[in-house]
Amino acid sequence: MSGERTPVWAVVALPAAVGLLAYAVAVFDAVAVEGMRGRAFARPLRRAALLAVRQRRTTLAADRLLLGAGVAVLPAAALLAALVVPVGGVPVVASPVGIVWFNAAEVATWAAAWLVGWGPNAAFSLVGGYRFLAQGLAYELPHMFVLITVAVGAGSLDLTAVAAAQRHLWFAVQMPVAFALYLVSASALAFWGPFAHPLDGALGADLSGADRLLFLGGRCAMLAVAGAAAVPLFLGGGAGPLLPAPVWSLVKTLAVLAALVFAGARVPRLRMDRFLAAAWTVLIPVALLQLLVVAVTR
Amino acid sequence: MRTDAAVLALLLLLAAAYCAVRALSPFTEALRAGPFLSGGAPAEHALSRFHVRWYAVTMVFLAFDMEMIFMYPWALVVASLGAEAVVEMFAFLGLLLVGVLYAWREGAFRWA
Amino acid sequence: MGVRARLARYAAGLPAPFVVAVPGGARCRVAVEAELRRRGWTPVADPVACDALLVCGEPGDELAAAVDAVWAGVPAPRVRVDLPSRASAREVAAALDGLVPVLADVPAQRAEAARTAAKPWPPPAEHAEHDDESGHGGGGMEMGGPGGVALASRAPDRDGLKLDVLHVPLGPVLAWWPAGLRVAVTLQGDVVQSADVELLPGAVAETFWDVPAGTPRRAAARRRAAARLDALARFLGAAGWPARAAEAARHRDDLLADAFREARVRRFARSVRRSRTLRWMARGVPPSYLAWLDDVETTLAELHEPGEDPAAWRNGERGSCARGGRDAAGCGERGPGFRELGESLVGVELGTARLIVASVDER
Numbered sequence: 001m002s003g004e005r006t007p008v009w010a011v012v013a014l015p016a017a018v019g020l021l022a023y024a025v026a027v028f029d030a031v032a033v034e035g036m037r038g039r040a041f042a043r044p045l046r047r048a049a050l051l052a053v054r055q056r057r058t059t060l061a062a063d064r065l066l067l068g069a070g071v072a073v074l075p076a077a078a079l080l081a082a083l084v085v086p087v088g089g090v091p092v093v094a095s096p097v098g099i100v101w102f103n104a105a106e107v108a109t110w111a112a113a114w115l116v117g118w119g120p121n122a123a124f125s126l127v128g129g130y131r132f133l134a135q136g137l138a139y140e141l142p143h144m145f146v147l148i149t150v151a152v153g154a155g156s157l158d159l160t161a162v163a164a165a166q167r168h169l170w171f172a173v174q175m176p177v178a179f180a181l182y183l184v185s186a187s188a189l190a191f192w193g194p195f196a197h198p199l200d201g202a203l204g205a206d207l208s209g210a211d212r213l214l215f216l217g218g219r220c221a222m223l224a225v226a227g228a229a230a231v232p233l234f235l236g237g238g239a240g241p242l243l244p245a246p247v248w249s250l251v252k253t254l255a256v257l258a259a260l261v262f263a264g265a266r267v268p269r270l271r272m273d274r275f276l277a278a279a280w281t282v283l284i285p286v287a288l289l290q291l292l293v294v295a296v297t298r
Numbered sequence: 299m300r301t302d303a304a305v306l307a308l309l310l311l312l313a314a315a316y317c318a319v320r321a322l323s324p325f326t327e328a329l330r331a332g333p334f335l336s337g338g339a340p341a342e343h344a345l346s347r348f349h350v351r352w353y354a355v356t357m358v359f360l361a362f363d364m365e366m367i368f369m370y371p372w373a374l375v376v377a378s379l380g381a382e383a384v385v386e387m388f389a390f391l392g393l394l395l396v397g398v399l400y401a402w403r404e405g406a407f408r409w410a
Numbered sequence: 411m412g413v414r415a416r417l418a419r420y421a422a423g424l425p426a427p428f429v430v431a432v433p434g435g436a437r438c439r440v441a442v443e444a445e446l447r448r449r450g451w452t453p454v455a456d457p458v459a460c461d462a463l464l465v466c467g468e469p470g471d472e473l474a475a476a477v478d479a480v481w482a483g484v485p486a487p488r489v490r491v492d493l494p495s496r497a498s499a500r501e502v503a504a505a506l507d508g509l510v511p512v513l514a515d516v517p518a519q520r521a522e523a524a525r526t527a528a529k530p531w532p533p534p535a536e537h538a539e540h541d542d543e544s545g546h547g548g549g550g551m552e553m554g555g556p557g558g559v560a561l562a563s564r565a566p567d568r569d570g571l572k573l574d575v576l577h578v579p580l581g582p583v584l585a586w587w588p589a590g591l592r593v594a595v596t597l598q599g600d601v602v603q604s605a606d607v608e609l610l611p612g613a614v615a616e617t618f619w620d621v622p623a624g625t626p627r628r629a630a631a632r633r634r635a636a637a638r639l640d641a642l643a644r645f646l647g648a649a650g651w652p653a654r655a656a657e658a659a660r661h662r663d664d665l666l667a668d669a670f671r672e673a674r675v676r677r678f679a680r681s682v683r684r685s686r687t688l689r690w691m692a693r694g695v696p697p698s699y700l701a702w703l704d705d706v707e708t709t710l711a712e713l714h715e716p717g718e719d720p721a722a723w724r725n726g727e728r729g730s731c732a733r734g735g736r737d738a739a740g741c742g743e744r745g746p747g748f749r750e751l752g753e754s755l756v757g758v759e760l761g762t763a764r765l766i767v768a769s770v771d772e773r
Contacts, residue, residue: 011307015315033653034452043424050421050461053414055325055485055523057458059333060559061343072312079308083301093301100370122333123344123578127600127760134352134409137359144366151373194687196650197761205334205456208485210319212459268688269650273409273759276352281402284362288391295384298377324414324516325523330530331483334458337476337592338579346562346574349599409759 010092018082021224021253022217028258032265048213056209059120067119071211074112074218081105082225086160088238088246098159099147102229106143106189109222110136113191113203116215120206128203134272135188135195138279143185145287146178150233153294159229163237172234177290179234181283183260186226190219193264197271227257354406361394415516418487422513425489427453428460430477430582431589434612435467436619438497439589440640442466444663445502447656455585457481461488462509467495468613473582473590476610480583486523487513495614565598573598580763582610586647586655588770589616591748593755595763602763605755607748628713635675635709636665638702641771645699646682648768649691654682672710679703694762696754698769747771 026044030036036043058064083105084091084098095101110133117129151157153175154165162171172179188195191203204215231237231252238245333340350356369387376383401407427446431439442464446453454460457480465477481490489512491505512518562574580593594606619637621630643658657678664670682688683703692699751770755763 011304012311015308015311034450034656035653036450039450046421046424047426049417050424050426052319052322053325053418053421053487054323054461055487056320056323056328057331057483057485058328059331060340061345063345072316076309076312079312080305083304083308093304095301097370118345120333121344122335123340123576123597124334126344126348127597130348130350130600133350134355137352137355141359141362144369148366148369148373151370152376155374155377157370157374194650202334202456205458208329208458209323209325210316213319214316265653267651268646268654268685268691270687271650271691271759271761273762274691274693276355276409277402277407280355280358280398280407284398285395288388288395292384292388295376295387296381322414322417324418324520325486327523327527329483329485329523329526331485332479334456334480334483335579336581336587337480337583338581338594339479340559341577342560342562344562344576346576349567349573349601351599351601 014082014092015079017087018079018221018225021228021257022220024254025220025224025257025261028261032262051209051213054209056211057206059122059206062121063119066115070112070115070119071207071215073108073115075214075221077105077108077112078218078221078225082228084159085225085229086163086232086237087249088244089160089163091159094160095158097157099151099157103144103147106226107140109189112218116207117203122206124202125204125206131197131272132191132203134276135191135197138276139185139188142181142283142287143189145284145291146182146185149175149178149291149294152291152298159232163232166236167239170234170236175290175294177286181287182230182234186230187223187260187264190223190226192219192223193261194267194270197269223260224257227260228253230256351409354401358398358401361397365390365394418516419514422487422510425451425462425509425513426460427451427462427464428457429453430463430465431587432465432467432469432473432495432612433590434614434616435495435589436616438493438495438502439466440663440666441497441499441502442493443659445499445506447660449506457583458483460484461513463488463490465490465492467493470611470613473610473612476582487519489513495612567598567603575603580767586644586768588644588767591767593767595755597760600760602755602758602760605752607752609748631709631712632665632668635706636662638705639665642699642702645768648764649688651688675710676707679706692765694758695765696769698771
């Protein structure tokens with residue numbers, strides 16, 4: 001059991017690591033969308049500084065309790081999901097059902113987004129929150145099926161065991177459809193890029209200052225953690241020649257995040273009213289077919 | 299590391315970070331504003347019963363979600379139980395897929 | 411205070427502007443957008459997140475009231491710049507230079523925040539006229555006093571159910587939105603039940619995109635192509651493709667400054683036309699953007715051939731529509747004008763509504 005070996009400082013290092021990955025996502029986004037290579041590193045810092053400095057905002061008859069809960073749940077969900085993700089072979093909390101924990105933490109995003117939509121008592125926000133629910137429902141099923149596929153392939157729900165089971169061949173190669181579906185559904189659950197349709201409806205538009213920083217930062221962090229989890233799930237964890245395992249994990253995570261952000265910038269926003277039927281009738285059968293293939297070959 | 303200790307520590311760290319960020323702002327009092335309505339004033343409160351036209355989708359999702367509960371332990375034992383377990387689970391999934399197909403044909407996935 | 415002031419100064423180094431388009435102020439807006447791009451200050455998508463509200467043009471009374479309402483909701487630190495409709499590039503640059511010191515001046519911003527806090531946010535003048543079920547309408551959500559605003563009332567929808575109705579202005583101050591347009595929309599859920607279109611005028615009439623009679627052929631063609639690219643930028647922004655929208659705006663500025671590279675503009679037009687995702691997302695929407703892409707390509711072709719009849723481009727004869735290409739199905743079909751906009755918005759979802767509005771063909 002690696003429980004005793006994980007030192008206490010890891011719990012403090014985890015938010016710092018997640019924060020750094022979220023910053024990396026913001027930098028990639030700045031480069032992909034705005035194309036300014038030189039200033040791309042400073043831009044997220046300056047915007048974060050602006051959010052930190054900014055005055056907060058309350059709207060008329062807002063539901064402050066629910067709004068505060070929503071704003072807090074999003075980064076909390078990202079951090080909790082990161083608890084079970086192994087970086088270089090050892091997660092902060094070694095859980096034999098890490099995949100289930102990870103999915104449960106991700107689903108908390110739904111609550112967060114809806115609460116932030118409901119809280120400010122504003123029409124556009126409300127619409128955005130409900131849009132996110134539809135999107136979350138549509139993508140959660142393929143996401144869960146993909147996680148099950150990985151669990152079947154490795155014979156375990158523990159992320160460390162899943163990473164170890166890819167000694168011979170990465171799951172990204174063995175089950176490429178699952179990998180693609182994971183990337184798509186991870187972006188959709190973090191409402192990023194082509195799946196930022198809820199933001200169109202101004203979800204989070206009535207927030208300002210530290211609340212907004214927590215909400216948008218939590219969203220970046222959610223995407224970052226999903227990308228970091230893709231490494232033990234599909235890319236063999238920290239395995240690789242020459243460099244130590246944590247460095248390889250970091251490199252692979254950054255590669256996945258860069259791929260997500262840059263590919264997402266090349267596509268316009270996918271609106272749920274156009275996409276709902278396709279998401280249900282195409283993505284689920286495809287995920288199930290992949291699951292069938294993997295289950296049969298085991 | 300014990301799970302509950304780790305979770306508690308993380309949440310406390312998050313709360314501390316939030317307080318620190320709030321302390322960084324020179325503007326201590328929050329602005330009392332109306333909801334952002336692109337230049338208009340609100341005619342009524344937005345907190346109302348929102349007509350969710352895709353509620354049929356949530357029913358289908360619940361069905362799949364209940365089945366997911368069985369798939370997590372199934373994933374662990376399918377390799378040892380062999381083809382029989384695969385066939386049973388996929389028969390169950392097939393039934394649910396028929397439900398999705400029915401919902402699709404009935405227009406449950408049409409947004410408006 | 412040292413840390414906070416330094417942080418405020420660091421944050422003020424990259425202002426987050428929001429550009430308010432005013433009818434009659436297109437010249438100013440184009441200059442502002444070009445200057446913002448030159449400095450690398452990317453505009454933000456909603457005014458609450460901005461710290462610099464740039465009003466490009468002189469608004470009329472109603473539009474000014476709307477802008478003031480939005481300005482009241484912008485938190486500190488903030489700065490508002492009202493630019494004249496015919497602002498030159500130099501005036502714009504000077505105005506933008508003055509932004510950063512104002513934003514970084516923490517004591518002045520705190521004073522202003524205190525002044526704003528002293529004026530509480532006013533409740534709206536009209537209370538609910540359609541308050542037929544005031545006792546239990548809207549589900550009875552009591553949030554400690556409604557604050558002078560009614561709860562949502564109910565109205566029948568097309569299935570005969572009585573559902574809560576929200577009256578929402580898709581108002582004049584919105585990103586990727588035609589200048590001065592206000593669409594008062596009644597929503598049930600997120601589907602539009604009815605729409606009232608109103609054009610709020612500016613102080614001066616819009617003449618920037620017009621091509622006066624004596625203009626040389628090449629300049630006229632450039633201006634027409636720039637007008638189309640401007641509309642395309644707005645459409646692509648409303649469709650949620652900020653990278654391409656910025657590209658369209660850049661090509662528009664290059665065309666206006668006569669510093670464009672034709673191959674690049676053509677490549678951009680080709681890639682937007684070829685995007686199947688965009689076409690899929692725009693399926694419920696009149697395909698104006700295809701017609702606009704066509705106009706851009708035709709105009710570009712026209713810049714090269716002396717002696718060609720300029721009227722030919724207006725009918726789209728020289729574009730790919732005339733060649734009977736793959737896109738012939740979407741060609742020639744312009745979007746609704748402002749008058750027909752109201753009917754075309756009924757029964758569509760809010761996101762589609764924004765796209766339909768962005769497809770409005772004003773000519």
